[in-house]
Amino acid sequence: MSTTPTLSIFWTHAKGSIRDLTPIVLVIGLFQFAVLRQPPDGAVELALGFVIVVIGLTFFVYGLELALFPLGETLAVSLAQKGSVFWLLLFAFLLGFGTTVAEPALTAIAREAALVAAADGAIADTDEARLRYVLGLRLTVALSVGTALVLGVLRILLGWPLPMMIITGYLLVIGMTAVAPADIVGIAYDSGGVTTSTVTVPLVAALGVGLASSLRDRNPMTDGFGLIAFASLTPMIFVMAYGSLITWI
Amino acid sequence: MDLIRSAIATVVGTGANVLPIVIFILGFHALVIRHPLPHFRRLLSGLAFVILGLGLFLIGLEHALFPLGRVMAAQLTAPEQLVGTIHSAAAAQDWTAYFWVYVFALMIAFATTIAEPALLAVAMKAHDVSGGTVGVWGLRVAVAVGAAIGVSLGCYRIVTGLPLANFIMAGYVVVVMQTIWAPKLIIPLAYDSGGVTTSTVTVPLITALGLGLAETIPGRSPLLDGFGLVAFAALFPIISVLAYAQLSVIMDRLRARRRALAERENDTDSLEEN
Numbered sequence: 001m002s003t004t005p006t007l008s009i010f011w012t013h014a015k016g017s018i019r020d021l022t023p024i025v026l027v028i029g030l031f032q033f034a035v036l037r038q039p040p041d042g043a044v045e046l047a048l049g050f051v052i053v054v055i056g057l058t059f060f061v062y063g064l065e066l067a068l069f070p071l072g073e074t075l076a077v078s079l080a081q082k083g084s085v086f087w088l089l090l091f092a093f094l095l096g097f098g099t100t101v102a103e104p105a106l107t108a109i110a111r112e113a114a115l116v117a118a119a120d121g122a123i124a125d126t127d128e129a130r131l132r133y134v135l136g137l138r139l140t141v142a143l144s145v146g147t148a149l150v151l152g153v154l155r156i157l158l159g160w161p162l163p164m165m166i167i168t169g170y171l172l173v174i175g176m177t178a179v180a181p182a183d184i185v186g187i188a189y190d191s192g193g194v195t196t197s198t199v200t201v202p203l204v205a206a207l208g209v210g211l212a213s214s215l216r217d218r219n220p221m222t223d224g225f226g227l228i229a230f231a232s233l234t235p236m237i238f239v240m241a242y243g244s245l246i247t248w249i
Numbered sequence: 250m251d252l253i254r255s256a257i258a259t260v261v262g263t264g265a266n267v268l269p270i271v272i273f274i275l276g277f278h279a280l281v282i283r284h285p286l287p288h289f290r291r292l293l294s295g296l297a298f299v300i301l302g303l304g305l306f307l308i309g310l311e312h313a314l315f316p317l318g319r320v321m322a323a324q325l326t327a328p329e330q331l332v333g334t335i336h337s338a339a340a341a342q343d344w345t346a347y348f349w350v351y352v353f354a355l356m357i358a359f360a361t362t363i364a365e366p367a368l369l370a371v372a373m374k375a376h377d378v379s380g381g382t383v384g385v386w387g388l389r390v391a392v393a394v395g396a397a398i399g400v401s402l403g404c405y406r407i408v409t410g411l412p413l414a415n416f417i418m419a420g421y422v423v424v425v426m427q428t429i430w431a432p433k434l435i436i437p438l439a440y441d442s443g444g445v446t447t448s449t450v451t452v453p454l455i456t457a458l459g460l461g462l463a464e465t466i467p468g469r470s471p472l473l474d475g476f477g478l479v480a481f482a483a484l485f486p487i488i489s490v491l492a493y494a495q496l497s498v499i500m501d502r503l504r505a506r507r508r509a510l511a512e513r514e515n516d517t518d519s520l521e522e523n
Contacts, residue, residue: 020363021364023363023364024360024364027357030356031356032317045252045312045313050313050314052313055302056301056303056304056305057302059298059305060299061366061369063297063298064366067294067295067299069370069374074278079282094273098269098273099270163428163436170421170424173417174414174418177418186480187476189417190478192479193447193452193480193483194479195444196445198449199266200270201444203274205371205374221375221378222434224378225438225440227441228441228444229444
């Protein structure tokens with residue numbers, strides 16, 4: 001792939017983007033006309049928006065192959081060649097922590113969670129208390145994703161079995177659910193899903209696969225994947241622990 | 250020219266989100282690895298495409314698809330839409346009154362999952378790594394089917410008010426059982442596919458659906474019961490991807506058995522001829 005994109009490459013990507021977005025348009029169109037029986041307002045703006053979405057997705061996928069995948073993979077291979085487990089784990093932790101703490105979806109869900117906690121009397125119903133709760137929750141989730149990537153990288157290095165670790169995680173989630181205050185459970189379960197963003201996922205996937213392919217005796221398919229699974233499991237455990245601590249103390 | 254101004258603002262905002270990650274990775278590389286990165290200029294232009302692309306993607310969604318999806322979720326869950334079927338508070342509790350909500354949940358979750366760029370990225374990677382055994386399109390459809398079933402089941406849970414934890418635990422039991430029998434090669438990828446479904450496109454729409462439902466149904470609080478749909482959308486793709494892999498193994502076995510039978514028949518035929 002050359003640095004200067006040719007129109008034909010873009011057209012190939014754009015066709016893929018159109019195909020990917022067609023289902024949404026069909027579903028919304030179907031419901032608009034068949035069930036709700038109302039024509040949508042502002043059809044021109046809708047069409048314009050759809051064109052922008054297609055261009056955006058096309059650019060993103062193009063940049064993905066050009067930058068995000070190589071970046072994740074190069075880092076993994078260089079760190080593996082350097083042979084320092086410390087730097088590799090530090091990198092994994094900081095990548096997980098850093099990409100999560102600023103994640104807009106997480107901030108949004110943390111604000112909702114603060115309202116629940118305030119309504120329930122777990123924290124004082126003041127702006128200051130809520131802000132502190134939001135920050136605490138964001139740091140908790142970021143810490144959990146950092147920990148997840150450290151665990152995941154250790155697993156790739158040492159060849160630990162993934163199913164055993166994930167099942168242990170499930171047991172922890174179930175155990176914490178029994179102990180944690182009821183209001184935090186829904187938020188904790190959802191926080192597992194929102195941490196893995198569109199930019200983080202390709203980087204983390206490339207990191208795992210790159211690391212597994214640069215180690216002998218590791219299969220990139222069975223050892224390279226699994227990092228994202230950890231990153232969507234640990235937030236549930238950590239958030240329920242945070243909710244319990246806030247309520248009890 | 251409101252659109253242009255907000256487009257610029259969104260692209261700048263996306264840059265502000267992505268740049269710290271990029272600076273961290275480049276800084277880490279410069280300080281720890283101390284080799285120049287290969288194809289540095291290509292990387293930079295690729296990053297520009299990522300930021301510009303994601304920014305445009307978000308602005309387009311925010312201007313065209315999200316408002317429509319949100320209005321639709323609100324209309325479908327509004328009491329007036331259900332007026333023909335609901336005559337009393339008791340009828341509002343009846344889960345069958347929300348038929349179109351489940352259908353909408355099923356279809357919109359499928360559609361938004363197919364459009365999810367993070368899932369596309371993982372599918373591309375899996376296709377590469379598996380040497381083509383895992384198809385980009387097959388994996389995405391398997392994940393989207395799981396998300397669709399998960400989200401509509403999640404809507405059923407909000408309507409009935411059954412405890413979230415019971416559903417999730419039941420899901421975990423199924424995942425553990427499938428892990429025992431599913432082909433080893435697919436397990437890590439299946440576990441990963443739970444996390445990637447719930448991202449830029451899916452979360453805003455299904456959150457709107459959950460909040461709308463929790464507001465309409467008597468006895469539900471949006472703050473307490475509106476949560477949980479994302480958890481469903483993150484759990485069920487694991488089950489559907491494992492099931493897809495198990496099904497392909499079973500189909501392969503059946504095909505092999507049929508072929509073996511056919512060959513044996515051919516053999517006996519030729520023996521009889523002799």
